[in-house]
Amino acid sequence: MEKIRIGTRGSKLALWQAYYIEDLLKEGGLETEIVIIETKGDKILDVSISKIGSKGVFTEEIEAQLKSGEIDIAVHSAKDMQSELPEGFSILAFTEREKINDVIVSHQKVDISDPDCKVVLGTSSTRRIATLKHYYPHIKTVDMRGNLQTRISKLERGDCDALVLAYAGVKRMGYDNMIQQELDESIFTPAVGQGSVAIEIYKTLDKSKSEKLKQLLNNEESETRLKAERAYLKRLQGGCSIPVFALANLSNNKISIKGGIISLNGQEKIVKELSGDISDPESLGTQLANDILAAGGDKILESIKNQIR
Numbered sequence: 158m159e160k161i162r163i164g165t166r167g168s169k170l171a172l173w174q175a176y177y178i179e180d181l182l183k184e185g186g187l188e189t190e191i192v193i194i195e196t197k198g199d200k201i202l203d204v205s206i207s208k209i210g211s212k213g214v215f216t217e218e219i220e221a222q223l224k225s226g227e228i229d230i231a232v233h234s235a236k237d238m239q240s241e242l243p244e245g246f247s248i249l250a251f252t253e254r255e256k257i258n259d260v261i262v263s264h265q266k267v268d269i270s271d272p273d274c275k276v277v278l279g280t281s282s283t284r285r286i287a288t289l290k291h292y293y294p295h296i297k298t299v300d301m302r303g304n305l306q307t308r309i310s311k312l313e314r315g316d317c318d319a320l321v322l323a324y325a326g327v328k329r330m331g332y333d334n335m336i337q338q339e340l341d342e343s344i345f346t347p348a349v350g351q352g353s354v355a356i357e358i359y360k361t362l363d364k365s366k367s368e369k370l371k372q373l374l375n376n377e378e379s380e381t382r383l384k385a386e387r388a389y390l391k392r393l394q395g396g397c398s399i400p401v402f403a404l405a406n407l408s409n410n411k412i413s414i415k416g417g418i419i420s421l422n423g424q425e426k427i428v429k430e431l432s433g434d435i436s437d438p439e440s441l442g443t444q445l446a447n448d449i450l451a452a453g454g455d456k457i458l459e460s461i462k463n464q465i466r
Contacts, residue, residue, distance in 0.1 A: 158366060160188040164219045164228035167193040168304035173329045174354045175232045177252070178374060185373040192228050194219045216357070220246060223359040230370060231357040235350030235383060236323070237397075238357070240390035245360040249367055250375035251383045255325035255352040257404060259285065259345045261338040262327055263312065263319035268338060269293050279308060279317035283421065287400040288345055289321075290423025305330050325352040346402040346415060346428075349386040353379050378407055381438050385414045388442030393418065393449070393458065398465050403445070410435050416445050418454045421461055427454050 161182055165175035172191075179189045196218045219231045220243060235251060242248070261267050267276050272295055279301030280286060289296050299317050301308050308320050309332065319337065327336060356374055358367060382405040389403045403416030412435045417428035429448045433441040450458070 158187060158369065160190050161230065161366075161370070162190045162192050162228040164192050164194050164222055164231040166196055166219070168306075170234075170305055170326050170330055171232070174234065177354065178230075178232050178356065181252075181373055182370070185369070187369075187373070192222070194222060194228075220357070220359075223357065224361075226359075226361065229358070229362060229366070233355045233357060234326075235353040235355040236348040238350060238355050238387075240349075240387060240394065242357070246357060247360070248355050249358045250356040250371050251350075251379040252354040252356075252374060253376040254379045254382070255328065257347045257352045258324045258342055259321055259340040259347060260324045260327055260336045261319050261340065262309075262322055262332060262335045263337050264335065265318065266337055267319045269296050276318035278319050278321050279312060280321040282321070282348070283398055284348060284400040284402055284419070285321045285345070287419040287421055287423045291419055291426050292344055292423075294423070305332070309335075323347070323351050342404065346404050346417065349390045349401075349403050350383050353383060355383075381405075381407060381412060381435060385412055385438035385442040385445075386416075388439040389414065389416050389446045390442075392443045392446030393454070399458070399461055403442070405438065405442070407435060412438055412441060414438075414441055414445050416442075416449065418449055418457050420457050421464055425453070425457055427452050427457065 163175050163178060165171045175191050179191060182189050216233060216239065222228045223231050261269065268274055277297045277299055279299050281300050281302045286298050289298060301311060301317060301320065305326055312320055327333060385405040386403045390401065393401050401418045403414060405412055405414040411432055413430065413432040415430040417426060419426040427449055429445055431441055431445045
């Protein structure tokens with residue numbers, strides 16, 4: 158089989174993911190080449206993602222090269238993938254999932270559950286900000302964009318006291334020693350796909366090649382969980398600017414999914430949970446979204462969209 162060209166963003170974390178995929182392919186006997194592509198999300202760092210426009214912020218330019226055939230596969234953080242892909246694109250594989258929790262990273266001790274805690278947290282995630290407003294209104298936040306190393310350097314120059322980040326990225330970049338608090342997933346339910354790496358392809362990719370790639374890269378448990386979560390996100394039309402969240406888990410050949418939506422000011426929060434047969438994760442994710450919308454999520458969603466227009 159000819160060399161597999163792997164498209165990726167150029168940040169250290171994105172390259173970690175690309176090299177991880179490259180190693181899996183090399184173990185399977187394939188030759189590889191890594192192609193670095195700069196995206197809109199990498200270029201525009203002075204405004205929040207929600208103001209840039211949440212669809213394809215980190216994927217559009219990479220997808221252009223997938224479509225033209227300049228690369229064979231694209232490697233993304235699964236949580237950065239928009240809920241509805243453009244015509245002709247699909248996710249071929251999801252890798253084994255890292256721990257899904259959000260964590261607080263700092264050089265000082267931090268416990269946000271302490272009402273006397275006065276730290277300023279850096280984050281650009283509407284989900285994390287709204288959750289903090291709901292559970293920990295005494296905590297202030299400041300918008301924090303850029304790759305992990307940029308955020309750490311902003312922390313160290315005093316732009317904030319601590320950062321809220323995904324455990325997966327912190328661990329992969331070797332900042333574990335800075336983790337001050339691991340946030341409870343029942344409160345900080347993660348973004349859809351958090352902790353997994355997604356492999357995107359375009360429909361023109363040779364079928365025998367895509368089958369071989371899936372065999373080497375896909376983790377079936379991650380795929381089932383993320384299919385449910387992404388179906389939930391797709392029904393809610395949630396992007397980076399909408400504070401929705403979901404987490405699916407497997408047990409005894411059953412799948413359960415917990416998800417919800419929270420208003421931007423943190424005042425309203427709706428959470429639901431469903432369980433079902435492992436054979437149809439997408440239907441379960443869609444049903445959960447419908448339950449959330451019927452319980453008042455539709456009004457919260459409309460309000461959020463009006464505020465970010």
